[in-house]
Amino acid sequence: MRRVAIVGVGMSKFGEEWTRGYRDMLIEAGSRAVEDAKLSGAEIDCMYVGTMAPGSLVGQEHIGALVVDSMGLIPIPATRVEAACASGGVALRQGYMAIASGMHDCVVVGGVEKMTDTPGNEVASALGGAGDQEWELFMGATFPAIYALMARRHMLEYGTTEAQMASVAVKNHANSSKNKYAHFQNEITLETVLKSKEVASPLKLFDCAPITDGAAVAILMPYEQAKKHCEMPIEIIASAQASDTLALHSRESMTCIKATQIASKKAYAQAKVTPKDIDIVEVHDCFTIAEIMAIEDLGFFPKGKGGKASEDGKTALNSEISVNTSGGLKGCGHPVGATGVKQAVEVVWQLRGQGEKRQVKDANIGMTHNVGGSGATSVIHIMKRDG
Amino acid sequence: MPSENLAITWRRLPERYRLIGNSCENCKTNYFPNRKLCPKCRRKGKLMQKQFSGKGTVYSFTEVATGPAGFELESPYVLAIVELEEGPKITAQVVGISGKEVKIGDSVELLFRKIMEDSPEGLIHYGYKFRLVRKN
Numbered sequence: 001m002r003r004v005a006i007v008g009v010g011m012s013k014f015g016e017e018w019t020r021g022y023r024d025m026l027i028e029a030g031s032r033a034v035e036d037a038k039l040s041g042a043e044i045d046c047m048y049v050g051t052m053a054p055g056s057l058v059g060q061e062h063i064g065a066l067v068v069d070s071m072g073l074i075p076i077p078a079t080r081v082e083a084a085c086a087s088g089g090v091a092l093r094q095g096y097m098a099i100a101s102g103m104h105d106c107v108v109v110g111g112v113e114k115m116t117d118t119p120g121n122e123v124a125s126a127l128g129g130a131g132d133q134e135w136e137l138f139m140g141a142t143f144p145a146i147y148a149l150m151a152r153r154h155m156l157e158y159g160t161t162e163a164q165m166a167s168v169a170v171k172n173h174a175n176s177s178k179n180k181y182a183h184f185q186n187e188i189t190l191e192t193v194l195k196s197k198e199v200a201s202p203l204k205l206f207d208c209a210p211i212t213d214g215a216a217v218a219i220l221m222p223y224e225q226a227k228k229h230c231e232m233p234i235e236i237i238a239s240a241q242a243s244d245t246l247a248l249h250s251r252e253s254m255t256c257i258k259a260t261q262i263a264s265k266k267a268y269a270q271a272k273v274t275p276k277d278i279d280i281v282e283v284h285d286c287f288t289i290a291e292i293m294a295i296e297d298l299g300f301f302p303k304g305k306g307g308k309a310s311e312d313g314k315t316a317l318n319s320e321i322s323v324n325t326s327g328g329l330k331g332c333g334h335p336v337g338a339t340g341v342k343q344a345v346e347v348v349w350q351l352r353g354q355g356e357k358r359q360v361k362d363a364n365i366g367m368t369h370n371v372g373g374s375g376a377t378s379v380i381h382i383m384k385r386d387g
Numbered sequence: 388m389p390s391e392n393l394a395i396t397w398r399r400l401p402e403r404y405r406l407i408g409n410s411c412e413n414c415k416t417n418y419f420p421n422r423k424l425c426p427k428c429r430r431k432g433k434l435m436q437k438q439f440s441g442k443g444t445v446y447s448f449t450e451v452a453t454g455p456a457g458f459e460l461e462s463p464y465v466l467a468i469v470e471l472e473e474g475p476k477i478t479a480q481v482v483g484i485s486g487k488e489v490k491i492g493d494s495v496e497l498l499f500r501k502i503m504e505d506s507p508e509g510l511i512h513y514g515y516k517f518r519l520v521r522k523n
Contacts, residue, residue: 134399249477
């Protein structure tokens with residue numbers, strides 16, 4: 001297997017982008033990535049695009065062809081990857097494997113979702129497809145409800161509080177207020193979260209990631225070529241993925257995401273690092289409880305202590321571990337298929353020292369953690385800068 | 388929710404109307420909804436139909452303020468994961484109460500109820516819901 005590096009990254013401004021569609025957002029992100037990688041474009045020989053539900057959201061399938069066409073990259077192979085909210089992370093893994101295997105030498109990995117063309121309850125139904133359509137959705141489950149069921153168990157089993165969950169949203173808004181690409185540019189208070197409208201008890205509006213439009217792109221090359229090509233290639237030193245049951249109710253424990261535990265163990269072994277070596281991590285905080293479970297499942301805090309750690313500020317910028325420097329899904333926004341790629345974009349920026357006002361000191365090793373559905377798919381990457 | 392056609396509804400009747408799942412004779416694990424393949428034994432498994440009692444306890448719950456498309460009239464409603472006495476856990480609504488009147492561990496029993504309507508002229512879907520068992 002060949003070593004793999006990211007040589008260029010870019011993203012579109014995340015938010016409610018009423019005037020822009022798939023093509024506009026991907027071209028914005030893609031052009032920035034190609035420019036960042038100092039490529040002409042002719043070197044690119046393969047493309048993967050992560051997107052979850054373009055068919056249900058805007059009636060468009062065949063996104064691989066749409067993207068390769070609009071980016072002027074015909075006739076390279078272009079493939080759409082779908083793994084619900086983990087579509088972007090799984091697309092990145094396909095790109096990693098394409099380079100590592102020797103099959104391709106310059107791969108573009110994109111992620112995109114166009115969500116605000118669709119009424120809210122239809123978006124909720126489309127996203128519900130990440131769970132079990134016949135046995136969860138049919139009974140009236142929404143995604144906030146499914147994560148609420150996990151939150152309620154976490155509160156019972158570990159004493160996690162609503163204020164601890166709220167502190168995750170406050171921290172992620174603080175980070176996203178320093179990120180010019182983020183959906184939300186404002187800080188919020190604990191009170192704002194706790195007094196927001198209940199969506200699915202105990203989760204309130206500000207416990208939930210928003211509905212966002214956006215795209216993100218990363219360009220991959222073999223590490224040896226990347227070293228000659230650019231000043232600071234960021235090597236992907238681990239890529240791991242695991243699966244679990246589609247429906248939450250089929251799992252033994254609902255206070256952890258087992259696929260995350262398994263994938264992270266594999267990733268740490270591949271990269272030959274431990275949780276203590278990770279300086280920054282982008283975790284999948286589709287709901288505040290999801291970040292609390294993630295920092296436990298990834299081994300940064302003991303099981304059941306994630307809520308307390310968040311409340312005590314141990315996950316803020318430049319603290320014990322800087323979690324979701326981009327603002328995460330909550331602050332930066334969650335254009336579903338784009339999220340997994342955006343996580344990699346943020347980690348690359350941080351490792352290169354381009355994190356602007358949110359730059360973490362001495363960030364050498366970073367991680368991305370992208371979850372599909374309620375945990376049926378989990379995909380993890382670890383990245384490292386040279387020297 | 389995407390509308391379901393009649394064929395989908397028909398093939399789910401044993402589970403949705405009568406709470407019939409299955410059980411693997413090889414490893415003795417009970418499944419609801421039924422599995423087409425025992426995930427533990429795979430081809431060595433032997434799945435047999437099983438009638439579930441409809442008795443269970445609340446494993447977790449939430450009050451959903453706004454349901455997905457098709458559940459507008461129901462909202463708000465209590466959605467729970469019910470642990471059936473035979474082992475499997477299922478997602479279902481608990482009726483006749485608000486989220487403040489239920490707690491984890493409460494005993495519940497099966498009811499047959501309308502779940503939702505596809506559209507004003509569409510199919511009416513029925514299936515299982517639960518209610519709290521009244522303590523005397």
